Amino acid sequence: MLSQTLQYLFSGLTNGAIYALSALGFSLIYNASGVINFAQGEFIMLGGVAAVLLTSAGVPLPLAILLAVLMVAVVGLLLEKFAIEPAGDADVVSLIIITIGASIFLQGVAQVVFGKGQRALAPFTGDAPIVIAGASLLPQSLWMIGTGAVIVLVLAWFFGRTRLGKAMLATAHNRLAARLVGINTRHVLALSFVISAALGAIAGVVSAPITLTSYDVGIMVGLKGFVAATLGGLGSGVGAVVGGLILGLMEALAAGYISSAYKDAVPFALIILILFFMPRGLFGARVTERV
Amino acid sequence: MSATPADGAPLLEVADLCTYYGRIQALHGVSLSVPSGSLVALVGANGAGKTTLLRTISGVNRASSGAIVFDGRDITRTRSDLRVRSGISQVPEGRQMFGPMSVEDNLRLGAYTRPAAQAQRSIERMYAMFPVLEARRMQPAGTLSGGQQQMLAIGRALMSQPRLLLLDEPSMGLAPQLVAEIFAAIVALAKEGVTILLVEQNAHAALSIADFGYVLETGKTVMSGSGRDLLADERVKQAYLGM
Numbered sequence: 001m002l003s004q005t006l007q008y009l010f011s012g013l014t015n016g017a018i019y020a021l022s023a024l025g026f027s028l029i030y031n032a033s034g035v036i037n038f039a040q041g042e043f044i045m046l047g048g049v050a051a052v053l054l055t056s057a058g059v060p061l062p063l064a065i066l067l068a069v070l071m072v073a074v075v076g077l078l079l080e081k082f083a084i085e086p087a088g089d090a091d092v093v094s095l096i097i098i099t100i101g102a103s104i105f106l107q108g109v110a111q112v113v114f115g116k117g118q119r120a121l122a123p124f125t126g127d128a129p130i131v132i133a134g135a136s137l138l139p140q141s142l143w144m145i146g147t148g149a150v151i152v153l154v155l156a157w158f159f160g161r162t163r164l165g166k167a168m169l170a171t172a173h174n175r176l177a178a179r180l181v182g183i184n185t186r187h188v189l190a191l192s193f194v195i196s197a198a199l200g201a202i203a204g205v206v207s208a209p210i211t212l213t214s215y216d217v218g219i220m221v222g223l224k225g226f227v228a229a230t231l232g233g234l235g236s237g238v239g240a241v242v243g244g245l246i247l248g249l250m251e252a253l254a255a256g257y258i259s260s261a262y263k264d265a266v267p268f269a270l271i272i273l274i275l276f277f278m279p280r281g282l283f284g285a286r287v288t289e290r291v
Numbered sequence: 292m293s294a295t296p297a298d299g300a301p302l303l304e305v306a307d308l309c310t311y312y313g314r315i316q317a318l319h320g321v322s323l324s325v326p327s328g329s330l331v332a333l334v335g336a337n338g339a340g341k342t343t344l345l346r347t348i349s350g351v352n353r354a355s356s357g358a359i360v361f362d363g364r365d366i367t368r369t370r371s372d373l374r375v376r377s378g379i380s381q382v383p384e385g386r387q388m389f390g391p392m393s394v395e396d397n398l399r400l401g402a403y404t405r406p407a408a409q410a411q412r413s414i415e416r417m418y419a420m421f422p423v424l425e426a427r428r429m430q431p432a433g434t435l436s437g438g439q440q441q442m443l444a445i446g447r448a449l450m451s452q453p454r455l456l457l458l459d460e461p462s463m464g465l466a467p468q469l470v471a472e473i474f475a476a477i478v479a480l481a482k483e484g485v486t487i488l489l490v491e492q493n494a495h496a497a498l499s500i501a502d503f504g505y506v507l508e509t510g511k512t513v514m515s516g517s518g519r520d521l522l523a524d525e526r527v528k529q530a531y532l533g534m
Contacts, residue, residue, distance in 0.1 A: 163399075163407060170389045170400050177387035179351050182375030182404035182451060 003134025008256040009249065014141040014210070016248020017148030018044075021203035022225020023232060023240035024155065025196035031172035031235045032185075032192035035095045039079060041222015042106040043200025046072045048213030049114050051205045052121050061122065069201040075106070076197025080190045103218070110215040121208035140209045147206045151199065152241055159237065168192065172235065220264065227267040231274055233284030242282060301360075302327040302486045303348070303455055308357035310340075310347045317343040319510040320357065325455065325488050330481040332501035332518060334494040334531055340510040341490040342384050345457045348488075349381040350374045361455065376404045380453030384460045386440040390433030394424055397432045397443055401450025410450065417446035420476065438469035445476065449485075456480065458489045462496060474500060494531035498522045506531070 022040060029037040047068050054064035083098050090098075124143050129136035159165040171178040171188045179185055203221075204213065211217065228247045232239025247267055255263040274281060303325040310318040317340045325331045335341050346352040348359055350371030359367045366374055380401075389397050398417055402410035418425035421442040427435060432443055441461055448456060458477065462470040470493070478500050481487050491497035498504050501518035506527060514527065521527050 163403070166392070166396060166400060167403060170392065170396075173389045173391060174387050176351060176383060177389060178400075179371045180349060180375070180381050180383055180387070181401050181447065182372045183400075184370070184372040 004256070006133055006135035008252045010135055010137050010141060011255075012249035012252030013245065014144050014248070015251060016245035017144045018203045018207045018211075018221060018244075019224050019228040019247050020148055020241045020244025021151060021199050022221060023229035023244045024151075024237065025199045026226055026229040027232075027235050027237060027240045028192045028196045028199075030229070032168065032189045033084070033095065034092045035084070035099065036226065036234075037193075037196065038096065038099045038222065038226075039103040039106060040196060040200055040225055041218030041220070042103050042110075043072050043076060043197045043218075044204035044207075044221050044225075045110060045213065045215065045218030046075060046106065047201030047204025048121065048208035048217065049110055049204075049215065050201070051208060052119050052213060053114065055121065056119075061124065065205050068205055069198050072201035072204075073194050073198040076193040076195075076200075077190060079197075080193035084189070084193070085186070103222075107215055107218065114215050116215065118212045118214040120212045121205070123209040124206075127209075138210065140206070144206045144210070147202060148241075151202065152237075155237060164191075224267045227271045227274075229281075230271060231281055233281030236281070236283035239281055239283030300327055301325060302362055303488065304358075304360040305344075305348065306358045306360070308344070308347060308359065309355045310343055310352055311355050312343055312352070317510055318347065321507065321510065321512050323505050323512055323515070325486060326503075327486055328484055329502040330477070330487045330489065330500060332489045332491060332494075332497040332504040333507055334491055334497055334504060334521075334527075335507035336531070337492065338509075339507045341507055342459055343510075344507070345381055345459050345488070345490055349379055349457060372404070375451055375453075378452075378454035379457065380448040380451045380455070381457040382444045382448045382459060382461060384463065386437075386444040388432040388435075388440055388443065391431050393429050394432055394435070394443055395428045397447050398424075398450055401447035404451050413450050413452070417449065420479075421446055438465050438472070441465060441469075441473055442476070445473070449480075453485065455486045455488065458487060460490060460492060462491060462493045470496065494527070495522070498527075 022044060025040045025043065026037060029035055050068035050071050051064050054067055055061055059067065079102050083102050084095060087095060087098060123140045125139045127138060129138055159169055167178065167183045168188050168191065171183060171185050175185055224247060228243035229240050231247060232243025247270070250270070251263050251266045254266045301324045305321055305323050308318055308321045309316065321344055333341055333344070343352060347354050350369060354367050358365055361377060361379060366377065389400060395414065398414050399410050402413055423439055424443055424446060427439070432440065435443060445461065461473050461477065465473065474496055477487065477489065489497050489501065498518045498521050504516060504518050504521045505512050506514035506521065514521065516524070
């Protein structure tokens with residue numbers, strides 16, 4: 001009984017780490033622009049797909065991972081430069097629709113290059129499960145959870161301690177004031193796409209050995225990342241992480257105790273409840289400013 | 292009455308500036324000149340285009356025609372962050388704090404265009420100027436009172452060490468005693484040699500401390516003269532001073 005629950009928790013945390021990274025990507029771009037970037041899931045897909053293609057072309061795994069993340073970061077930059085920036089001062093809804101278009105485009109390209117099949121990346125450090133109190137944990141799960149934790153720490157340092165990170169936060173809090181102190185908010189927006197794309201690619205690469213990858217994995221994991229971000233409160237970094245982990249755990253518990261058929265229904269039932277009863281999520285922006 | 296400020300080379304020269312706000316034309320050819328080292332006031336009713344003019348000078352609004360010349364260089368099409376780097380800093384209407392961030396972070400971000408090492412000394416100067424900010428340095432800026440936020444907004448704008456300070460309605464929403472305090476700080480800054488363009492609805496207070504003043508009506512400068520002359524002018528008295 002205990003070992004079974006532990007097994008669900010392991011599985012929940014593993015997926016939750018990926019949802020958290022995806023949710024962080026949503027929140028970053030939302031903060032910089034107010035836009036929900038529906039191409040976020042495609043960054044995850046591209047990361048996995050690129051790593052698989054590179055390793056099957058003979059590139060050693062560590063180098064393939066690095067190249068895959070860099071390539072997807074460049075895709076993020078190009079998306080901002082050639083799809084978002086030319087739209088100029090278009091309203092947020094138009095920009096969101098542009099990201100949906102970009103998402104379909106990226107899927108199409110991936111389908112042509114990668115084919116329609118599913119492929120797995122080799123696990124980073126073998127696939128002999130580690131048994132803890134009767135529950136088994138794949139080494140790759142530890143990679144996923146560990147990578148998620150490291151990235152959260154790096155982002156906390158970046159936004160809490162560095163000038164550039166604070167400038168990005170400041171732009172989210174008050175764009176007019178950010179421009180008036182000399183922050184180039186266009187660069188902030190481009191940078192947020194680059195960081196989000198890199199986060200997505202990392203999530204895609206570390207999860208590819210377990211979840212497999214194909215041209216269309218981005219849709220589901222992207223939407224779940226969006227649910228996680230909304231659950232945590234859009235724009236909140238802590239919220240994205242907590243929301244991702246909660247969503248992963250809820251899914252795993254529902255799959256374990258109810259039926260695995262309902263696993264994918266959890267996030268979508270959840271988002272309806274969130275939007276009805278707590279649209280700001282767990283850590284959403286509270287109004288602290290006096291007028 | 293129409294005059295141009297006599298002394299000193301102009302630090303800022305605005306010529307025939309037009310700006311649209313959405314589809315509405317907010318500025319219909321504004322011309323003014325701010326001599327180096329002077330305090331120039333721009334007064335006018337609500338909706339006259341005062342805020343739009345300042346935002347166009349600082350580059351967050353686009354000019355549709357006309358010219359803005361700063362320190363001899365045409366900056367009409369220059370990006371706003373580059374204008375800050377060249378020495379223009381604006382205290383925006385309504386303070387515009389980075390609300391959830393600390394007072395000190397707000398100040399430090401004001402020095403975003405300068406090397407980080409130089410920011411610390413400037414922060415000490417701002418604390419000397421506004422001691423209440425030091426007492427609250429770790430508090431989120433959004434929790435400060437209106438007067439404290441105005442001091443922080445001025446401090447943040449000064450952190451870039453501007454040669455031209457644009458002040459937009461610094462007295463708005465403040466109690467009379469705080470207005471006096473803020474205006475005393477503005478006079479002290481002017482004495483230190485900072486060139487100031489002050490926009491105010493509180494025409495009497497602004498013209499009283501200004502070397503030179505302009506009156507803006509529906510997007511045009513309709514009158515100009517020394518602060519004292521404008522204060523004594525019958526039309527200004529009637530329209531803006533309630534006398």
